[in-house]
Amino acid sequence: MNTEIYRLIDSHAHLDEVEDIEAAVREARQAGVAAIIAVGQDYESNLKVLELSEKYRPVVYPALGLHPWSLGNMDNAAIDMNLRFIEDNIEIAVGVGEVGLDYHKRVRAVTEKEQQKDVFRFVLELARKYDKAVSVHSRYAWRDGFDLVKECKVRKVVFHWYAGFSSVLRDIVAEGYFISATPACEYHDEHRKSVRQVPLENLLLETDAPVTYGRETRYESRPSDVVRTLRAVARLKGVEQGVVAERTTENAVRLFGLTA
Template sequence: ADKELQVKVFRRVAEFAKRNRKPLLIHSRGAWAEAFEIVESVGVEDAVFHWYSGPEEVLEDILNSGYYISATPAAQYSRYHIKAVEIAPLDRMLLETDCPVVYRGVKSDPSFIVKTLEAVSAIKKVPSEEVAEKTTQNAIKLLKLPL
């Protein structure tokens, strides 16, 4: 689809999320600033910027607005993703696998969450148990899970 149509549809989805008080999971590769501007202008309450690896300035805006980023197994090797994980506090982060995406020639599966956890733990220099606990609490809060 052309960019104009993508922006129009994304805005409608963001408006739906806002109206229905649902979190928005954003795949915005290469369009981080534009996606953030739309989400912010619509007033979406809860959003996750999936596999964030964009500019630090946009990341700061995302974090200052109370939104989350997600870390993936790419935190083992992608310098831009590693930088985002370094900058983002644990209380603004979720862990994921993005399976069945292929990481360095290997098709991922749900067990790759351990790779994500270990990468974030190493980058943040925090025990993996602490990373797991905090990011799980973030997911519970974001998804409003009744626990």
């Protein structure tokens, strides 16, 4: 088994939700993780990722977001407050995220598609104005998510944990956007298919920590588990781990404008 340590970037983690954050950052560094993009999903988590980026500089970088799952718990005033906070602090963030659309029936039951689109369009316009990367959530909304991003003329985009249609993936690649792979590419058929199809030039690695992964053996992920993503991607694509690590890290540095 290859035990070499590679320079990696976890391009999408909910670090504010990870148990024992200090230990998680230390473990990640020991595993070769040079940077963690800590994404927010509402006002409270956005505040936290800003704090974490200060505490763990230069390893942790903040992205500010308003997740479609969060909208169902908010009235219009709360949504406006969340969006204002993102706008007021966007210049100190490396990106906008996690933001996007979710058309799963449980989400649509509490947040209509048009409201999701309005919020997503607002943050996309911010990203374009301030030239920030966007980490896009697009579950069951792959075509609409792509179309809105293109409509708003945003250039720096990663479709996080992509497991959607191959036709949309082709458009993502044609526009020069990225998708990201998670540890789910060890076993999830649609995600594995997307990772196989996408060129390395359009791929990032992530964990989406603390998401629980696995089928036979379940585990709660941490940023250090981006190593699992690396190994799975290398196997799927038939490429050496070092090649995958170098290329995906270069991609993340370029997309987010990192100094890691």
